[in-house]
Amino acid sequence: QKEVEQDPGPLSVPEGAIVSLNCTYSNSAFQYFMWYRQYSRKGPELLMYTYSSGNKEDGRFTAQVDKSSKYISLFIRDSQPSDSATYLCAMSAAGASGNTPLVFGKGTRLSVIA
Amino acid sequence: GAVVSQHPSWVICKSGTSVKIECRSLDFQATTMFWYRQFPKQSLMLMATSNEGSKATYEQGVEKDKFLINHASLTLSTLTVTSAHPEDSSFYICSGGVTTQYFGPGTRLLVL
Numbered sequence: 001q002k003e004v005e006q007d008p009g010p011l012s013v014p015e016g017a018i019v020s021l022n023c024t025y026s027n028s029a030f031q032y033f034m035w036y037r038q039y040s041r042k043g044p045e046l047l048m049y050t051y052s053s054g055n056k057e058d059g060r061f062t063a064q065v066d067k068s069s070k071y072i073s074l075f076i077r078d079s080q081p082s083d084s085a086t087y088l089c090a091m092s093a094a095g096a097s098g099n100t101p102l103v104f105g106k107g108t109r110l111s112v113i114a
Numbered sequence: 115g116a117v118v119s120q121h122p123s124w125v126i127c128k129s130g131t132s133v134k135i136e137c138r139s140l141d142f143q144a145t146t147m148f149w150y151r152q153f154p155k156q157s158l159m160l161m162a163t164s165n166e167g168s169k170a171t172y173e174q175g176v177e178k179d180k181f182l183i184n185h186a187s188l189t190l191s192t193l194t195v196t197s198a199h200p201e202d203s204s205f206y207i208c209s210g211g212v213t214t215q216y217f218g219p220g221t222r223l224l225v226l
Contacts, residue, residue: 008155034214043120043207043217044158088157098116098211099146106157 003027006089006105015114019076023089023105026070030091030103033065035074038086038107047087048074079112086110116142116211120218127198128226134194135221137164137208143188144210149181152205152220164191164208198225 006023013019021035032051036044048063050056050072056063062075072091076083086109090102117140127133137147145166150158162183163171170183180202182194191210195202207220 006157036217041205041220041222043118043219046214046216049214098142098144098209098213098215100215101148101160101163102215104157104159 003103004089004091004105007108008106010109010111012111012113013079015079015081015112017079017112019079019083019110019112021074021076021087021089021108021110023072023091024070025072025091025103027091027093027103028067028070029093030070032092032100033063033072034090034102035061035063036088036090037083038088040085044088079110081112081114084111116140116216118208118210118216118218120208120221122221123219124222124224126224126226129199130197132194132196133198133223134192135206135208135223137191137193137210137218139189139210142210142212144191145188147185147191147208147210148215149183149191149193150207150209152207158207161193164193166191195223198223200225 004025035048038044053067060077064073086107088107089105092100094100119138121136147164149161164185166185172178185191203225209215209217
């Protein structure tokens with residue numbers, strides 16, 4: 001079993017839809033959870049960062065962490081064509097500082113159709 | 115957020131040649147930077163941890179003699195792919211940061 005599982009998609013939704021992206025993980029030591037957005041042939045861009053369980057909201061994006069189920073989610077409201085990208089979940093046990101390597105999911109390719 | 119740059123953004127080389135990729139932190143000092151490799155439609159795989167002033171730490175299965183890492187200053191880490199072969203063709207990305215990690219734009223390497 002891989003440490004982090006993420007459905008690679010592709011996921012195609014109409015503009016304005018609510019998008020739900022998910023990851024599961026097996027390492028109960030993970031405490032720090034991140035979502036990155038990666039456009040084609042570009043480096044990943046940090047979207048959301050959460051520590052332990054709970055919700056975090058930033059504009060149209062909401063990140064949820066359920067440590068009891070080892071399950072994290074990213075919701076995108078009012079999706080736009082510009083949201084079309086690959087979304088990668090990442091996590092670590094030892095923190096999210098610049099000194100800590102991250103474990104990534106495979107990424108989910110999202111297409112938002114106008 | 116922090117800014118990480120990479121150079122070159124893409125490179126094509128002949129099999130057997132060596133290629134150097136630079137990773138710079140533009141607005142922070144990085145004692146540690148990470149090098150990842152990403153194959154098409156795959157996730158980022160950590161290759162090595164670059165430590166300023168000391169030897170890099172390589173992940174299992176990554177040949178340290180093939181992927182030379184130098185972190186001579188707090189703002190620059192370099193990855194040299196020595197004697198590159200077509201199977202080394204990939205997207206190489208570095209990352210660094212202070213409170214969290216930020217990624218460079220990546221370098222696409224194509225070995226003919």
